[in-house]
Amino acid sequence: FARLSQLTQSEGVSGPAPDFLFELQYCDLLNSKFERTRAGRELIYAFHGSRLENFHSIIHNGLHCHLNK
Numbered sequence: 331f332a333r334l335s336q337l338t339q340s341e342g343v344s345g346p347a348p349d350f351l352f353e354l355q356y357c358d359l360l361n362s363k364f365e366r367t368r369a370g371r372e373l374i375y376a377f378h379g380s381r382l383e384n385f386h387s388i389i390h391n392g393l394h395c396h397l398n399k
Contacts, residue, residue: 331348337375
């Protein structure tokens with residue numbers, strides 16, 4: 331969590347340390363596709379807080395903001 335806090339510090343976001351942290355590790359094929367698409371552009375680090383029971387859907391379906399009202 332210390333590393334995530336450091337990466338997002340410039341955004342002025344603060345909060346309590348989470349109970350759980352999950353890291354998704356993608357396959358080399360997806361990582362190389364991301365690097366090609368990124369084409370040297372700067373990365374923006376972000377994190378998302380969600381209830382533990384929602385993670386199965388988030389991991390399998392992603393976050394669909396177009397479904398928000």
